Structures are given as structure tokens and as C-alpha cells.
Amino acid sequence: MFRAGSRRTHDKGPAAEALRLVKVTKTYGAHDSAVTALDGVTLGLGRGTFTAVMGPSGSGKTTLLHCAAGLDRPDSGIVRVDGTELTGGGEAELTKFRRGRIGFVFQQYNLLQTLTVAQNTVLPLKLAGQRVDRRRAKEVLTSVGLGDRLGHRPGQLSGGQRQRVAIARALVTEPRVIFADEPTGALDTRSARDVLRLLQQAVRLHGRTVVMVTHDPVAASYADSVLFLADGQLAGRLDAPTADAVAERLAHLGDHVATGV
Amino acid sequence: MFLLAMRSIRHRPGRFLATLLSSFLGAAIIMTFNSMHDTAARDGVDPTSAETLSTAAGVVGGYGTLLVFFAVASTLTVNVRQRAAELELLRCSGATPAQLKRMVVGEAVVVALVGAALAIGPAMLGGQALLEVFQDSGQVAESVDHSFGPIALMTGIDITLLASAGAAFLAVRRATRGHERRGGARKFLAYAALLSGAASVSATFVFSATDAALMAPPAYGAILLSVGFALMAPRLLEGVLDRLPLSGASGWLAVRNLRERAGQLAGILMSLILFTAVATATLTMQAVESDAVEASGLTKSIDAKNLETLNFTVVGIIVVFVCVMLVNSLYAATSYRAREFGQQRLAGATPGQVLGTVGAETLILTVTGVLFGMVAALAGIVPFTLVRTDGVLPGEAYGIGAAVAAIAAAVTLGTSLVTARRMLRTPAVGAVAVAS
Numbered sequence: 001m002f003r004a005g006s007r008r009t010h011d012k013g014p015a016a017e018a019l020r021l022v023k024v025t026k027t028y029g030a031h032d033s034a035v036t037a038l039d040g041v042t043l044g045l046g047r048g049t050f051t052a053v054m055g056p057s058g059s060g061k062t063t064l065l066h067c068a069a070g071l072d073r074p075d076s077g078i079v080r081v082d083g084t085e086l087t088g089g090g091e092a093e094l095t096k097f098r099r100g101r102i103g104f105v106f107q108q109y110n111l112l113q114t115l116t117v118a119q120n121t122v123l124p125l126k127l128a129g130q131r132v133d134r135r136r137a138k139e140v141l142t143s144v145g146l147g148d149r150l151g152h153r154p155g156q157l158s159g160g161q162r163q164r165v166a167i168a169r170a171l172v173t174e175p176r177v178i179f180a181d182e183p184t185g186a187l188d189t190r191s192a193r194d195v196l197r198l199l200q201q202a203v204r205l206h207g208r209t210v211v212m213v214t215h216d217p218v219a220a221s222y223a224d225s226v227l228f229l230a231d232g233q234l235a236g237r238l239d240a241p242t243a244d245a246v247a248e249r250l251a252h253l254g255d256h257v258a259t260g261v
Numbered sequence: 262m263f264l265l266a267m268r269s270i271r272h273r274p275g276r277f278l279a280t281l282l283s284s285f286l287g288a289a290i291i292m293t294f295n296s297m298h299d300t301a302a303r304d305g306v307d308p309t310s311a312e313t314l315s316t317a318a319g320v321v322g323g324y325g326t327l328l329v330f331f332a333v334a335s336t337l338t339v340n341v342r343q344r345a346a347e348l349e350l351l352r353c354s355g356a357t358p359a360q361l362k363r364m365v366v367g368e369a370v371v372v373a374l375v376g377a378a379l380a381i382g383p384a385m386l387g388g389q390a391l392l393e394v395f396q397d398s399g400q401v402a403e404s405v406d407h408s409f410g411p412i413a414l415m416t417g418i419d420i421t422l423l424a425s426a427g428a429a430f431l432a433v434r435r436a437t438r439g440h441e442r443r444g445g446a447r448k449f450l451a452y453a454a455l456l457s458g459a460a461s462v463s464a465t466f467v468f469s470a471t472d473a474a475l476m477a478p479p480a481y482g483a484i485l486l487s488v489g490f491a492l493m494a495p496r497l498l499e500g501v502l503d504r505l506p507l508s509g510a511s512g513w514l515a516v517r518n519l520r521e522r523a524g525q526l527a528g529i530l531m532s533l534i535l536f537t538a539v540a541t542a543t544l545t546m547q548a549v550e551s552d553a554v555e556a557s558g559l560t561k562s563i564d565a566k567n568l569e570t571l572n573f574t575v576v577g578i579i580v581v582f583v584c585v586m587l588v589n590s591l592y593a594a595t596s597y598r599a600r601e602f603g604q605q606r607l608a609g610a611t612p613g614q615v616l617g618t619v620g621a622e623t624l625i626l627t628v629t630g631v632l633f634g635m636v637a638a639l640a641g642i643v644p645f646t647l648v649r650t651d652g653v654l655p656g657e658a659y660g661i662g663a664a665v666a667a668i669a670a671a672v673t674l675g676t677s678l679v680t681a682r683r684m685l686r687t688p689a690v691g692a693v694a695v696a697s
Contacts, residue, residue: 066690071607071688071689071690072688072690091606091611091612091685091689092611092612092613095606095609095610095611098609099609104607106607106693108693108694110603110604110607110608110693111604112601112605113521113601114517114518114520114521114522115514115521119517120608123609124608124609126510126513126514127510127605127608127609127610127611127614128510129510169608173609
């Protein structure tokens with residue numbers, strides 16, 4: 001199903017480029033009320049990088065994340081994760097493609113209420129039919145500071161703790177790329193900082209690649225670089241960002257697009 | 262708060278459809294049978310006809326009412342549980358628990374009234390048809406006219422209202438109190454139902470083999486026992502779960518989900534147990550009765566044959582009713598889980614695995630429900646057979662039991678899998694974004 005021979009490339013070891021998008025286009029709605037969410041986006045992200053995607057509401061950043069993560073199919077263009085191209089096929093095939101390659105962290109955590117912290121963490125392994133290494137799961141949970149909360153339910157945890165469970169769940173399958181959609185959107189500043197540091201650690205210590213969509217310049221400043229998106233097109237890039245520089249750039253994003261930068 | 266209740270009904274009619282359907286069907290059945298009381302009370306009805314009508318209304322109407330009460334209550338409980346998020350939102354917006362209670366109970370009362378009002382027409386026709394069946398079998402004089410009077414109307418409306426308002430009140434009290442557990446009253450009711458069921462079943466032995474009302478005590482007993490089991494459903498379910506060696510991701514998830522949701526699934530398990538018990542017990546007893554008449558050497562009289570048809574009609578109506586309730590509450594409970602399914606898919610579950618989990622959950626639920634339904638049914642069948650024929654377990658029990666179990670499995674698995682499939686059509690990201 002996948003042109004590059006799916007599993008085999010995955011097992012050989014990571015590709016140099018963790019994520020590659022070529023002329024990705026996505027339009028929602030019928031012809032009259034059609035909205036172009038992504039308009040020919042081309043980008044490449046190296047392995048072991050932490051990238052923030054920023055832009056005003058409706059700039060297409062969430063669509064970009066969904067298309068890149070195989071949650072949504074682009075109308076045209078190529079998406080390649082860890083060297084393997086994401087092609088058509090049913091949801092089952094997309095799901096199998098995502099397993100082991102992609103981890104998610106969402107604003108609304110999306111933990112299953114019926115499972116404990118430990119069970120939520122190992123769920124992706126269970127679903128993928130892999131052996132569940134409980135010790136490893138405990139290690140990961142301890143590394144996010146929840147080693148003493150294994151038997152709790154998500155309902156008994158604070159927002160920050162839930163998000164850390166979500167990060168542990170994303171880490172435990174050792175994916176090539178972790179996509180984070182506004183991971184700090186529902187958190188207080190202190191919990192947000194913890195979460196962002198954990199994402200940073202995933203990149204620095206474990207060599208994961210993290211792509212984070214956010215509208216918060218402070219959150220974006222934890223990334224190695226920031227990609228700006230406006231009206232479905234890339235509108236610049238900022239390396240080694242500071243919160244102020246990001247905010248400044250964001251404020252003038254409209255100007256850049258108008259002048260064609 | 263009442264205005265809010267009205268508005269919430271007007272803007273989301275779909276949400277109340279399940280409740281409306283159950284109160285409509287419930288009221289229709291109660292009114293149909295109880296209109297026999299009205300008919301019997303008319304001037305100029307001869308005593309034999311009146312007695313037949315009153316017996317039918319009393320026996321069938323009696324346990325029909327019991328069934329309707331529990332079915333309406335279970336649908337409403339599912340409905341209120343699903344609105345936990347909305348109620349929480351209202352509570353955060355400054356609604357007091359009393360206001361929430363007024364809103365939910367108000368809605369339930371309005372929906373029940375509408376359902377009961379809609380049921381009047383069909384119940385008149387149904388009562389007419391039922392009377393004709395009695396007249397055709399010669400048990401009621403042809404001269405008797407059907408009457409739909411105060412008894413039918415009052416019982417129909419009152420019982421539907423009482424079941425709806427009571428269930429809504431209990432459910433919302435539970436919802437606004439948070440997760441505090443209060444098993445005392447439930448446990449008491451469960452034991453009370455089991456004890457009175459056992460007493461009713463034992464009462465079978467007081468009757469002689471040829472008593473016309475012989476079938477009533479074991480039938481009531483079986484239903485009461487199944488109500489008792491249904492009230493203990495969460496604990497029974499946990500007992501079954503503890504003995505299950507399930508492997509695979511779907512099975513693993515199914516067992517964990519069921520364990521967590523055991524309390525919420527009680528309503529569905531209740532319908533399932535009632536369905537199995539009522540269908541198996543009444544159909545088997547009727548078969549035993551027919552055999553006994555045949556074995557007594559007499560050729561089956563026209564009357565006995567007609568009585569058999571009548572019994573099957575009545576049982577059929579009630580079984581179909583419970584079956585509709587089962588589909589109703591299963592559909593409501595499954596469609597509520599769209600978000601959870603989305604979360605499973607985002608965690609790496611293929612649509613097939615989600616369906617596998619739902620299938621495994623439903624199968625465990627069905628097996629548990631059928632198992633305890635059968636126990637309740639047997640508790641009624643065995644005494645009846647002992648008194649009527651000297652046998653212990655009639656041969657028909659196996660065939661009827663197997664058929665009932667097959668129908669229960671087909672209905673539950675069919676409903677939940679078809680519903681879950683429909684829920685899976687929404688993309689996973691969209692499904693988790695829906696504010697439920």
C-alpha cells in the first residue's frame with residue numbers, strides 16, 4: 001500500500017528527514033463556499049528537531065497538522081513521514097501507518113476515561129499487538145513525573161497531569177514524529193512550562209521529532225524553529241525563536257504576505 | 262428552569278425521541294389492556310364476559326405495567342446519564358441542584374405527557390382489536406362494545422408519568438451528586454424483588470393443576486426475579502468479568518470498559534434480562550399448558566386453541582415492546598460513545614478494532630443478560646411444570662430458550678455494531694472535537 005515498502009524502511013532505521021510535505025493542498029466545502037485551508041505547502045523537517053507552526057486562526061495550521069499526521073487526506077501533494085509516503089487507502093491502513101511512526105498530543109488530552117494512567121499509556125502498544133513492557137511504561141511515566149499515579153483515572157488528575165500522561169503515551173511507542181496540537185492550550189502557565197520542557201526533552205534526549213501547532217508565542221519559543229502560516233501558505237521561518245521575536249513577527253504576518261515575502 | 266426545559270426539548274427533539282418512543286409504547290400497552298377494565302365495567306355486560314375481561318386486564322395488564330415501568334425508567338436513566346456534561350455546564354453557570362432537578366424532571370414529564378397523549382389513539386384501536394380477539398374466542402359476548410374510559414386513561418397516563426418523573430428524579434439526583442455511590446436502596450430493592458419473586462414462584466404449588474390462574478404466580482415470579490437480577494446487574498457483570506480469560510487488544514479494552522461502565526450498563530442489562538425471562542418463561546409455560554391439555558386425552562377444544570392464540574398475542578406484544586426498548590437504549594448508549602471511539606482511533610485503533618471492542622462488550626453483556634434471564638425463567642418454568650404435568654423441565658424449554666437467546670444476541674449485537682459503524686463514519690478528529 002505504501003510506495004516505499006512501508007515496514008521495511010521503518011525497521012532499517014530513521015530517514016534523514018522525519019517529515020516532508022510537497023505541494024500539499026486541502027480545500028474544504030463545495031465549489032461556492034470552498035475554503036482553501038492549505039495552498040501548496042512544501043516543507044521538510046529534519047530528524048530530531050522541534051518545530052512550532054504558528055499563524056492566526058484559520059491560517060490552516062491545524063489542517064497542516066492533520067494532513068501531515070495522516071488524520072486527514074490532502075487533496076493533492078505528497079506527505080512523507082520518516083521516508084515513507086502516506087498514500088490513499090482506508091482508515092485501517094492509515095491507522096497502521098501511523099502506529100510506530102506518529103505520536104499525538106492534543107489540547108483535549110483524549111485519554112480514555114475508563115482506563116488508568118498506566119493502561120492509557122500502554123494502549124497504543126496493545127492496539128498494535130506489540131508486547132507490553134510494563135517496566136518501560138513505568139519508566140516513561142516516571143520520566144514525566146507521574147510514577148506515583150499509575151493506578152489513577154484521568155478524571156482524578158489535573159489538566160497538566162493529564163497532558164503529561166498523553167505525552168507518555170506518545171513516547172512509549174517510540175514514534176519518529178510527535179504531533180502536538182495546542183498542547184498547552186488548556187493549561188495554566190506552570191503546567192504549560194512542564195509540558196513544553198517534556199516535549200523539548202523528547203527531542204534533545206530521545207532524538208524524537210516534534211511538530212507543535214500553537215498560537216502562543218511563549219510556547220513557540222521552546223521550539224528550535226518556528227514556521228509561520230498565513231492563508232494556507234508558508235509565510236516565513238524563524239530559527240532560535242524568542243517569545244518577543246515570535247510575537248513581533250506574528251503581529252506583522254499580514255504585511256509579509258501582502259509584500260510577498 | 263421550566264422554560265429552559267421546554268426550550269431544550271424544542272431545539273433538540275432528536276434527543277428526546279428515545280424517551281418519547283418508550284413512553285408512547287409503554288402508555289399504549291398499559292391503556293390497551295386496562296381499557297378491558299373499562300369495558301368490563303360497562304352497563305349490561307354479562308358476568309362471564311366481565312370476569313374474562315377483568316382477568317386479562319389484571320394479569321397481563323399487571324405485569325405489563327411492571328415491565329413498562331422498568332423499561333421507561335431505564336431509557337430515562339440512560340438519557341440523563343448522557344447529559345452529564347450539559348448538567349455540569351449548567352451547574353457551573355449557577356444552576357442549583359434543585360433547579361437542575363426541576364429542569365430534568367420537567368422535561369421528562371412533558372415528554373411523558375406527549376407520549377401518553379399520542380398513545381391514546383393507538384390504544385383505542387388496540388383495545389378494540391384485543392376485545393375482538395376475546396369475542397372471536399367466544400370468551401366475551403359479541404354484544405359487548407369496547408369502551409375506552411377513565412381507568413385506561415388514568416392508569417396509562419399515571420404510570421407513564423410516575424415512571425418518567427421518578428426515573429428522571431433519581432437519575433438527576435445521582436448526576437448532580439457526583440460520583441458518590443449509594444447502593445443501599447438499590448440493594449434493598451433487589452433483595453425485595455428477589456424475595457417476592459421467590460415467594461410468588463413458591464405460590465405456584467398452592468394451586469391445583471387445572472386452575473385457570475396457575476400460570477400467573479410463576480410468570481410474576483419469573484419477572485420479579487429478573488427485576489431483582491437486573492437491579493444487581495452491575496455486580497453480576499463484575500462477577501462474570503472476573504472469570505473471563507480474554508486476550509487481544511479489543512477484548513482487553515472491552516473488559517476494562519465494561520468494568521468501568523458496569524453501573525451505566527445496568528439499564529441495558531435490565532431490558533436484556535427481562536426480555537429473556539419473559540419470553541422464555543411465558544412461551545414455555547404456554548407450550549407446557551398446550552401439551553397438558555393434549556395429554557389429558559381431550560381433543561383440543563376450540564376455546565383452548567383460541568386461548569393459546571390469545572396468550573401468544575399478548576406475550577408477543579410484550580416481548581416486542583421489551584425488544585424495542587432494548588434496541589432503543591442500546592442505540593442511545595452506543596451513539597453516545599462517538600467521542601470515546603474517536604479517542605480509541607487516535608490512540609491507534611483501526612475501525613475494525615473499535616468494532617471488535619464493541620462486539621466483545623456486547624457479547625459479554627448478552628451472555629450475562631441471557632444467563633440470568635434464563636435462571637429467572639427456569640425458576641418460573643420448573644414449578645409450573647411440576648404442578649401441571651409432574652415433569653421437571655419440558656422438552657420445549659430448550660428450543661424456546663435457544664430461539665430467545667439467538668434473538669437477544671442478534672438484536673443486541675446488531676444494534677450496537679450498526680450504531681458503532683455509523684459513529685465511525687465521522688473522522689476521528691471530528692468525533693473527539695464534538696462537545697458532547
